[in-house]
Amino acid sequence: MAQVKLTYFDLYGRGEIIRLILKHAGIEFEDFRLPAPFVDPTEWMKLKPTIPSGQLPMLEWNGTKLSQSMAICRFIAKQANLAGKTSLETAAIDEMVDAVQDINNQWYNGQFETNEEKKKEMQENFNKVFLPEKLRMMEKRMTSSGGQFLAANSLSWADIHFLQSALVLQKTDPEFLKDFPKLENLVKRVQDLPNLKKWIAERPDAPF
Ligand SMILES: N[C@@H](CCC(=O)N[C@@H](CS)C(=O)NCC(=O)O)C(=O)O
Known part of the structure; x- marks a missing residue:
């Protein structure tokens, strides 16, 4: 069994998606x-x-140190068969992962803006324009790939990545997926996967 240690801040941030994939895959790790x-x-x-x-x-994977959250996720997702069976499936999964990253980055920009007036404007644009456009696009892609998962017609790390973002966004707006029934249902199904359900119930809470 690999010796695995994740070093990150006591936050969800860019580290929680790594924790979630490891948990789902049943890979034991030190959560430092x-x-x-x-x-x-x-x-x-x-x-x-x-x-x-x-x-x-x-x-750290058997002593090798890896940085960059998305590179780390791709590596463990491959170990856990969550990264597609063909190059084309992998690309479709990466496409959805990057769409989730776009949402996360835009949301963080709004949260950390120090000019209060600009912050309000950015958050309003995020909620009314940016987020609904992204969600619309993602639901369409989901529909065209079988309607059950974001890409490749099977569970991938893109679905888990979206789950974590949704759980953070739901803290401020529990209804943000109400116009996107397929995505809403996806979030429910993915968070019900046994290892994820257990981790989500026991993990330290964080605002983001
Ligand atoms: N692209 C990198 C960004 C890493 C990054 O920005 N990490 C932040 C925390 S989320 C950090 O280490 N901040 C402290 C610092 O830069 O000193 C990734 O996805 O891992």
Whole structure:
């Protein structure tokens, strides 16, 4: 069995999707957490110079250090058969993963904007324009690939990635998927998968 350690802040952020894939796959790992730099930078400032990329998350797999959250996810998703059976399926899954990343990045930009007026404008645009457009596109793609999963007509890490984003977005708007029944149903089904259900019930809560 591989020796696996994930180092990340005590947040969901860019690390939770890695935790979710590992949990779903039943891969045991050390979930090493440190305080987010905006909560208390002390521990991170000591650790940062020892991390090859200078950023987290970092995954250690049998001693090999990997950075970049999406590269880490692709690697473990391949181990867990969640990354497609053909190159074309893998590309379709990556397409949906990148759409989820677009949503996440746009949402974070709005959360961390320091100019209050601009922040309000960005959040309004996200909720009224950006997010519904992305969701519409994703539901269409889902319909054209069998209607049950985001891509490749089977569960992939794109579905798990979307689940985590949806759980964070639902904290501020529990109804945000009400016009997207297929996506809403997907979120329900994926969070009911036994290993994910167990982890979601027991994991430390975080605002994002
Ligand atoms: N593209 C990288 C971005 C990594 C990143 O921005 N990490 C942030 C936390 S989410 C970080 O380490 N911040 C502390 C720092 O840069 O010193 C990834 O997806 O892993």
